[in-house]
Structure formats: structure tokens, C-alpha cells
Amino acid sequence: MSDKEVIDKLLAAERWEVENFIRLYQVPEFDTDIMINHRWNALDMLAHMVAWHESFALNLSLIAQGQPPRPPRGTLREVNRQGVLDRKGQSLKQLIGRFRKAQRLIENNIYNEDITLIPYRKPGSSYSRAQHLDVVRGHIRGHFWEVIDMYVKNSAATCD
Numbered sequence: 001m002s003d004k005e006v007i008d009k010l011l012a013a014e015r016w017e018v019e020n021f022i023r024l025y026q027v028p029e030f031d032t033d034i035m036i037n038h039r040w041n042a043l044d045m046l047a048h049m050v051a052w053h054e055s056f057a058l059n060l061s062l063i064a065q066g067q068p069p070r071p072p073r074g075t076l077r078e079v080n081r082q083g084v085l086d087r088k089g090q091s092l093k094q095l096i097g098r099f100r101k102a103q104r105l106i107e108n109n110i111y112n113e114d115i116t117l118i119p120y121r122k123p124g125s126s127y128s129r130a131q132h133l134d135v136v137r138g139h140i141r142g143h144f145w146e147v148i149d150m151y152v153k154n155s156a157a158t159c160d
Contacts, residue, residue: 003130007110010133017140018103021049022096024147032092036150043092044084045147049140050099051083056136057105059118060129064109071119079121 001009024030025046032043040048059069072079087095109115110129117126120135127135 003113004111006130007133010130010137011107011110014133014137014140015103015107017137017144018053018099021046021140021144021147022099024144025092025096031151031154034151034154036147039081040084042147042151043095045143046092046095046099047084047087047090048080049143050087050095050102051080052139053099053102053106053136055083055121056118056132057102057109060109060112060115060132061105063115063118064112069119071121071124073122076121076124 025032025042030042032041032046034042036042036045055072059071062069072083074082087098090098110133115129117128118132119126120132
């Protein structure tokens, strides 16, 4: 399989996960205040996803333009916390718009063969274009199911 075919396949899978995540939040009566974990409600979780997607999109774009990337710095916990805090006060519509805008930026740059490595965070790993798409896809899918699980548990609890 050629590099382009690999990127095509991985990009389609990543795009699918982004749209599934967004569709979940567009379900009528979806409660964005529902707690997903001990720190974040559903809207915070979306903000978390947007933060990482925007980071990937920005760094991919910067590298494509021949500029140095600016990966988030700090521990994973610090970066996650700051990403959510930086997006506090954004509406559901704004966050979804930002998620889609980041996705378009990724799609516009992911085929650039001059890009060999994309940093995830500092300190941390850097990934090839294909690896990064796969990591992002898995990250989105994991949180998608986390949101679904908590939503189902909370819905079942309110029906009792």
C-alpha cells in the first residue's frame, strides 16, 4: 500500500471518529452538563477533544509552512487541564465549529510528504503523519465511548 493510500485510509477513519463525536453532541436533549469523569462534564470533554485536535492541526500546518511546530508543553495532566480551561465559556456550537475547522486544516496538510514527524507534546513523542492520525483516531474513539458509557449510566439511573 502506498503512503497516500495509508493516509487516505487513516484520514477516513479519523474523520469518521470526529463526525461521530460531533453527532453524539447533536443528539436532541443531550445533556452537556453530565459528568463524564471526576473532573469534566460532557462539554469539558468536547473542549478537551478540540484542544488536542487544534494542537495537531496547528503543528501540522506550521510544519507544512516550514515553520517550527509549537506543541503543548508540560505533563499530560497539565496540558489536558489547560486545554479545557482555555476553551471554558465556549458554546457547544462554537466548540463543534472549532473541531471541524481543525479537521479541515488537518485534511489540507496531511498529504504534505515533506512532513516526516509531528510533535504531540513537549516533553513527549513525535509521530509520522500516519501514526499521528491513528493516535488521534484512537483518542477520539476512546473518549466517544467514555461519554456514551456515562450517558447511558446516568440515563439508566434517572429512569429507576
